[in-house]
Amino acid sequence: MSAELDMQQYLDLFLQEAEEQLETLEQETLKLEDDPSDERLAVIFRAAHTLKGSSRAMGFARFAELTHEMENVLDKLRLHQLTLSTPIADALFGCQDVLRQMAASIADGKGDSVECSALVKALQGFAEGSPGLMVVSSPAPSPAGPVDTAIPEALWPTLREAATQSPILHARFTLQPDCVMKFVRALMAINIVQTSGEVLATAPDSEKLEEEAFDRTFEIVFQSTESAESLRALFGQVSEVEAFEVKSWEEPKAAALETPALTVEVPDEAAGPGEGSLPASAEGAKAGGPTRKADSGQTVRVDVSRLDNLMNLVGELVIDRTRIAQLGAELAAKYGEMEVDALTETVGHIARITSDLQDQIMKARMMPIETVFNRFPRVVRDLAQKLGKDVKLEVSGGETELDRSVIEVIGDPLLHILRNSVDHGLELPDDREKAGKPRTGRVVLSARHQENHIVIEIVDDGKGIDADRIRRKAVESGLVTSEQAARLTDKEALQFIFASGLSTAAEVTEVSGRGVGMDIVRSNIQKLGGIIDLDTTLGVGTRFSLRLPLTLAIIRGLLVKMGRQIYVLPLGSVVETLLVRRAQIQTVNQREVIVIRDVTTPLVRLGSAFGSRGQEGHEDEYVVVVGIAEQRVGLVVDGLIGEQEVVIKSLSRFCGEAPGVSGATILGDGNVALIVDVNGVVPAGRR
Amino acid sequence: MEELTLTESAGLEGQQTVVFRLGPESYGIDIFRVNEIIRLREITPIPRTGSHIRGLVNLRGKTIPVIDLRDRLGLPYQEETDTSRIIVVETEHGNIGAIVDAVSEVVTLTDEQVEPTPQLVGDGEQEVVRGIAKAEGRLITLLDLDRALAA
Numbered sequence: 001m002s003a004e005l006d007m008q009q010y011l012d013l014f015l016q017e018a019e020e021q022l023e024t025l026e027q028e029t030l031k032l033e034d035d036p037s038d039e040r041l042a043v044i045f046r047a048a049h050t051l052k053g054s055s056r057a058m059g060f061a062r063f064a065e066l067t068h069e070m071e072n073v074l075d076k077l078r079l080h081q082l083t084l085s086t087p088i089a090d091a092l093f094g095c096q097d098v099l100r101q102m103a104a105s106i107a108d109g110k111g112d113s114v115e116c117s118a119l120v121k122a123l124q125g126f127a128e129g130s131p132g133l134m135v136v137s138s139p140a141p142s143p144a145g146p147v148d149t150a151i152p153e154a155l156w157p158t159l160r161e162a163a164t165q166s167p168i169l170h171a172r173f174t175l176q177p178d179c180v181m182k183f184v185r186a187l188m189a190i191n192i193v194q195t196s197g198e199v200l201a202t203a204p205d206s207e208k209l210e211e212e213a214f215d216r217t218f219e220i221v222f223q224s225t226e227s228a229e230s231l232r233a234l235f236g237q238v239s240e241v242e243a244f245e246v247k248s249w250e251e252p253k254a255a256a257l258e259t260p261a262l263t264v265e266v267p268d269e270a271a272g273p274g275e276g277s278l279p280a281s282a283e284g285a286k287a288g289g290p291t292r293k294a295d296s297g298q299t300v301r302v303d304v305s306r307l308d309n310l311m312n313l314v315g316e317l318v319i320d321r322t323r324i325a326q327l328g329a330e331l332a333a334k335y336g337e338m339e340v341d342a343l344t345e346t347v348g349h350i351a352r353i354t355s356d357l358q359d360q361i362m363k364a365r366m367m368p369i370e371t372v373f374n375r376f377p378r379v380v381r382d383l384a385q386k387l388g389k390d391v392k393l394e395v396s397g398g399e400t401e402l403d404r405s406v407i408e409v410i411g412d413p414l415l416h417i418l419r420n421s422v423d424h425g426l427e428l429p430d431d432r433e434k435a436g437k438p439r440t441g442r443v444v445l446s447a448r449h450q451e452n453h454i455v456i457e458i459v460d461d462g463k464g465i466d467a468d469r470i471r472r473k474a475v476e477s478g479l480v481t482s483e484q485a486a487r488l489t490d491k492e493a494l495q496f497i498f499a500s501g502l503s504t505a506a507e508v509t510e511v512s513g514r515g516v517g518m519d520i521v522r523s524n525i526q527k528l529g530g531i532i533d534l535d536t537t538l539g540v541g542t543r544f545s546l547r548l549p550l551t552l553a554i555i556r557g558l559l560v561k562m563g564r565q566i567y568v569l570p571l572g573s574v575v576e577t578l579l580v581r582r583a584q585i586q587t588v589n590q591r592e593v594i595v596i597r598d599v600t601t602p603l604v605r606l607g608s609a610f611g612s613r614g615q616e617g618h619e620d621e622y623v624v625v626v627g628i629a630e631q632r633v634g635l636v637v638d639g640l641i642g643e644q645e646v647v648i649k650s651l652s653r654f655c656g657e658a659p660g661v662s663g664a665t666i667l668g669d670g671n672v673a674l675i676v677d678v679n680g681v682v683p684a685g686r687r
Numbered sequence: 688m689e690e691l692t693l694t695e696s697a698g699l700e701g702q703q704t705v706v707f708r709l710g711p712e713s714y715g716i717d718i719f720r721v722n723e724i725i726r727l728r729e730i731t732p733i734p735r736t737g738s739h740i741r742g743l744v745n746l747r748g749k750t751i752p753v754i755d756l757r758d759r760l761g762l763p764y765q766e767e768t769d770t771s772r773i774i775v776v777e778t779e780h781g782n783i784g785a786i787v788d789a790v791s792e793v794v795t796l797t798d799e800q801v802e803p804t805p806q807l808v809g810d811g812e813q814e815v816v817r818g819i820a821k822a823e824g825r826l827i828t829l830l831d832l833d834r835a836l837a838a
Contacts, residue, residue, distance in 0.1 A: 611734050649749070652752045656736060656740075659735050666750065670729075671729050671731065672729070672742075
């Protein structure tokens with residue numbers, strides 16, 4: 001993937017998010033005047049904050065500056081250090097307008113070059129407590145007053161720059177009131193300019209000119225090799241013009257906020273005078289040029305809940321598909337293959353279509369994980385600076401896709417782990433040097449698909465985690481007695497960093513004091529059906545690995561029989577299945593184990609774990625080996641049924657905690673089967 | 688809804704109550720809380736949950752928990768019979784099914800027919816009983832559904 005394509009993708013995402021947040025800002029600010037509740041202010045504040053963060057990450061300084069000032073004012077409002085007045089509300093609306101213009105300008109590939117210094121000043125004034133001195137009132141259309149041009153303010157800097165190369169002229173035309181072909185007249189004037197120079201900007205823009213969406217006056221700002229004098233003579237020949245004037249371009253002083261939609265001709269570096277092109281229409285032809293347009297028109301924004309509904313409906317279809325296939329097989333068995341041939345064929349077709357449909361809807365919900373990763377480089381950089389550390393963050397696998405529902409919730413846990421790595425993991429540059437490491441610490445963030453899962457790893461080359469210190473902390477926090485702590489293996493001791501009430505930071509820094517703890521991180525990951533694990537070597541570094549399902553809606557499962565019940569084991573946790581002779585099962589410490597390829601694997605009878613009796617006395621036992629972190633456990637079941645895709649239905653909260661059960665599903669025969677949570681089914685002590 | 692006989696009642700006032708049986712006694716719940724009444728079907732038990740939770744059933748593609756009202760009310764266990772039904776009621780946690788021995792009828796109860804819970808009712812039961820109604824010479828124990836279903 002080329003760097004440019006990359007940027008484009010980020011840009012699209014940024015624009016989409018900006019659109020969303022601006023929508024929120026506008027809606028909520030509108031309601032704010034009637035109902036200035038704290039919750040509402042908090043929503044607006046968050047929207048501004050999000051915009052600030054993402055625009056900063058994208059390097060749009062003005063956008064970020066403006067949102068930053070908004071945030072300041074909103075913060076004061078939130079803390080009741082400032083009360084909402086009309087001028088403040090006006091300024092907030094003004095900001096939204098400008099931000100929209102900036103977003104439009106960015107989408108057009110022109111960056112956030114919309115003038116906003118007046119607004120910034122006004123906001124700063126409010127934040128400093130000035131009651132409502134507002135220099136600019138927002139959506140006022142730029143009047144004829146002190147502003148003597150309709151050329152959008154956003155274009156002024158470009159013009160300023162162009163003026164350094166050759167002088168710029170400004171022509172203003174007023175058409176006769178009865179002029180019938182306004183666009184043609186404008187085009188004639190533009191053509192005159194283009195025979196000897198280049199149009200830099202028009203007001204209104206070329207589209208509006210073409211639609212004749214203007215009153216009687218239009219303006220052209222251009223560079224020309226001809227003198228103003230000879231141009232006047234040429235302009236004079238354009239009919240239906242009541243009056244016109246040509247003078248050199250002067251940038252107006254006052255700031256106007258509301259500007260009409262804008263186009264600007266960015267003179268091609270190579271193109272000399274006389275080689276001009278018509279505005280806008282020719283713009284697209286300059287492919288690969290600096291003004292690449294962000295393609296924001298080819299997507300439809302759909303409410304996530306609709307996708308969820310679609311997903312549920314497809315889930316029902318998947319169930320019925322299985323059911324129909326079973327009925328078909330039953331009929332075939334009863335009446336013979338030939339008799340139900342057509343049915344079998346149709347069922348097969350429906351099955352394929354259902355699978356495709358399911359795939360497509362799943363894909364519609366998929367997003368590349370870089371939408372989450374994108375915000376990290378910036379965060380890590382800032383954090384490193386604050387801590388006085390040199391950190392290099394390497395990100396890979398950002399294109400790995402996963403379900404939106406997972407994307408939404410993994411951002412915070414990942415961020416927390418990253419912060420931990422930078423804050424606690426990496427050493428200060430001097431310490432690193434003493435330890436014989438490069439001064440710059442490395443944090444590698446990567447994502448990849450592994451079967452039906454995504455594996456995200458965060459690896460740092462810092463000092464590692466000292467298991468002994470964790471033991472001490474665990475004892476101090478009263479989580480274990482010192483005897484227990486001493487018996488723990490390092491691996492077990494390290495698990496305590498996921499326990500609540502244990503801060504591993506030697507001193508609480510500003511960074512570690514905030515946000516969620518590792519216990520929350522782990523519980524969030526487990527809620528998603530994921531596994532978090534860590535691996536650390538003192539002095540060498542720490543690796544956190546997260547294994548998450550790609551989706552929360554449908555999983556592939558292994559159906560097993562236990563007594564009268566059928567259970568679903570998520571295929572992601574299944575390592576292998578074995579048929580074991582009774583004689584192969586040994587006991588260690590009165591616990592059943594088997595030896596698989598020289599590894600002693602504990603056995604857990606699913607029946608007894610679930611308090612129901614399985615069939616006893618088999619000569620052969622079916623064992624499903626599952627992975628819990630890196631531990632292997634063999635689950636003994638009565639029988640294996642097969643692999644199947646199942647739609648996850650969460651357990652009603654009414655059922656309370658059901659350890660070992662993560663949800664339920666409906667099988668092809670209409671019966672309910674429980675989905676086994678492998679983490680919960682095996683008591684921690686038996687692993 | 689099958690097997691329901693509507694007992695005509697004079698006034699429009701009063702509360703329509705679904706009457707069902709658990710053993711020899713009649714119980715009643717507000718009809719507005721009842722979504723539907725279904726025949727018994729395969730119930731998938733959920734291990735390691737309270738004994739009053741019988742398990743999950745498939746209700747048109749959704750899984751809903753089913754509770755054992757007998758267990759909840761401290762009545763002795765009894766095998767389900769042909770007349771056993773699952774009353775599906777709406778709660779804040781979504782639909783929940785309750786197994787009863789039989790659903791007998793819907794009656795309209797006026798306020799005069801309802802008496803507060805007498806003291807002699809056992810402690811465990813009192814909190815889930817809203818009152819006792821007299822209808823056609825029978826006593827109907829009115830259940831406070833939210834409490835009766837709460838774990």
